[in-house]
Amino acid sequence: MKLLVTGGAGFIGSNFVHYILKTYPDYEVVNLDALTYAGNLENLKELEGNPRHKFVKGDICDADLVDKLAKEVDIIVHFAAESHVDRSILDSAAFVRTNVIGTHTLLEAAKKAGNLRFHHVSTDEVFGSLGAQDAPFSETTPYDPRSPYSASKAGSDHLVRAYYHTHNLPVTISNCSNNYGPYHFPEKLIPLVITNLMEGKKIPVYGDGLQVRDWLHVEDHCRAIDTIIHKGKIGETYCVGGNGEKTNIEIVKTILGLLCRDESWIEYVEDRKGHDKRYAINFDKIKNELGWQPQITFEEGIEKTVAWFQANESWWKNIKSGEYEKYYQKQYKK
Numbered sequence: 001m002k003l004l005v006t007g008g009a010g011f012i013g014s015n016f017v018h019y020i021l022k023t024y025p026d027y028e029v030v031n032l033d034a035l036t037y038a039g040n041l042e043n044l045k046e047l048e049g050n051p052r053h054k055f056v057k058g059d060i061c062d063a064d065l066v067d068k069l070a071k072e073v074d075i076i077v078h079f080a081a082e083s084h085v086d087r088s089i090l091d092s093a094a095f096v097r098t099n100v101i102g103t104h105t106l107l108e109a110a111k112k113a114g115n116l117r118f119h120h121v122s123t124d125e126v127f128g129s130l131g132a133q134d135a136p137f138s139e140t141t142p143y144d145p146r147s148p149y150s151a152s153k154a155g156s157d158h159l160v161r162a163y164y165h166t167h168n169l170p171v172t173i174s175n176c177s178n179n180y181g182p183y184h185f186p187e188k189l190i191p192l193v194i195t196n197l198m199e200g201k202k203i204p205v206y207g208d209g210l211q212v213r214d215w216l217h218v219e220d221h222c223r224a225i226d227t228i229i230h231k232g233k234i235g236e237t238y239c240v241g242g243n244g245e246k247t248n249i250e251i252v253k254t255i256l257g258l259l260c261r262d263e264s265w266i267e268y269v270e271d272r273k274g275h276d277k278r279y280a281i282n283f284d285k286i287k288n289e290l291g292w293q294p295q296i297t298f299e300e301g302i303e304k305t306v307a308w309f310q311a312n313e314s315w316w317k318n319i320k321s322g323e324y325e326k327y328y329q330k331q332y333k334k
């Protein structure tokens with residue numbers, strides 16, 4: 001099988017590319033990534049010279065390019081997106097462009113290529129925000145996005161489903177909870193906490209820190225997508241979660257403990273605008289119908305993740321200092 005992976009130089013996409021090439025010795029990956037601030041070729045360094053991995057620097061909104069690439073592959077697995085809620089609050093234009101127009105451009109390419117199989121990687125944030133006593137999100141929860149990021153992802157989900165109903169495009173969608181693990185960009189909570197502490201900086205906790213997220217190790221997410229692209233039913237959506245609901249302050253305290261620091265490192269700061277209170281996922285459908293469930297507990301995963309950031313200081317220090325951009329500018333001079 002030959003896959004077109006979009007956004008494969010980002011956090012989850014790069015983990016997925018490594019996972020697929022390791023799991024299936026005969027599969028090939030064409031990796032299309034625009035190398036925005038979040039794309040990092042260092043995530044793919046181990047694959048240099050691997051004949052089964054072809055990296056293409058390019059934009060998913062470039063119709064000519066994606067039309068050409070779609071003709072070369074058996075499936076598109078679509079990760080590329082603007083993914084950070086805080087950035088979407090400051091400026092949402094890139095979110096609408098990449099997440100909505102970029103997804104539309106890919107869907108058109110898949111249609112023209114002869115109704116190519118298409119898997120869309122989406123988020124639980126499209127379902128909105130839960131109260132403490134509410135039932136977790138599931139595949140039948142109505143959409144209620146509340147940030148420009150989640151609204152643009154909701155738009156992309158609707159387009160994917162529309163191409164299934166209107167054009168019979170063989171699609172699947174996954175809506176997953178918060179991932180963590182290797183190559184997690186250090187603007188997001190978990191890598192920010194770990195790297196700030198390692199640099200001797202305080203941890204900014206938004207508001208009261210009592211918002212709840214469900215955390216899933218990125219390897220488990222990769223296994224879920226693998227399961228859906230091989231066994232999922234066309235036209236279906238699968239919710240993917242980690243059974244790992246935690247408040248932000250619990251996350252912060254767990255990492256403080258692992259790094260032997262006290263709570264004086266916490267700094268409560270102004271809350272995120274429109275901050276969603278709680279996300280939680282009911283993943284019975286993928287568990288019962290496809291046999292997937294998380295294999296890595298939060299306790300195990302967070303220990304492994306802290307150890308990964310300790311063992312890969314140059315990776316995140318290059319990002320925080322801006323050095324990583326020089327690395328790819330050298331390789332992909334305009």
Ligand code: NAD
Pocket residue numbers: 006007008009010011012013032033034035036037038039040058059060061078079080081082083084098102121122123124153175176177178179180185
């Ligand atoms: P990320 O920001 O780390 O990576 C996004 C990648 O997409 C980057 O490599 C970037 O260069 C690339 N990209 C951005 N715009 C592009 C464009 N126009 N053309 C081509 N490439 C472009 O994101 P992530 O956290 O790895 O998330 C990947 C996907 O998974 C996203 O669709 C996101 O909505 C979804 N998701 C993320 C999480 C999470 O916890 N991080 C959870 C559920 C779903």
Ligand code: DAU
Pocket residue numbers: 083084085086122123124125176177178179187188189190192204205206207209211212213248272279
């Ligand atoms: O739920 C899936 C989503 O998870 C994905 O779709 C998004 O792409 C991904 O970024 C993530 O979104 P969140 O907004 O939940 O993740 P983030 O790491 O930005 O924040 C997690 C929680 O921590 C959230 O409640 C905000 C809070 N936070 C975050 C940062 C960066 C802080 O308190 N301080 C911080 O400095």
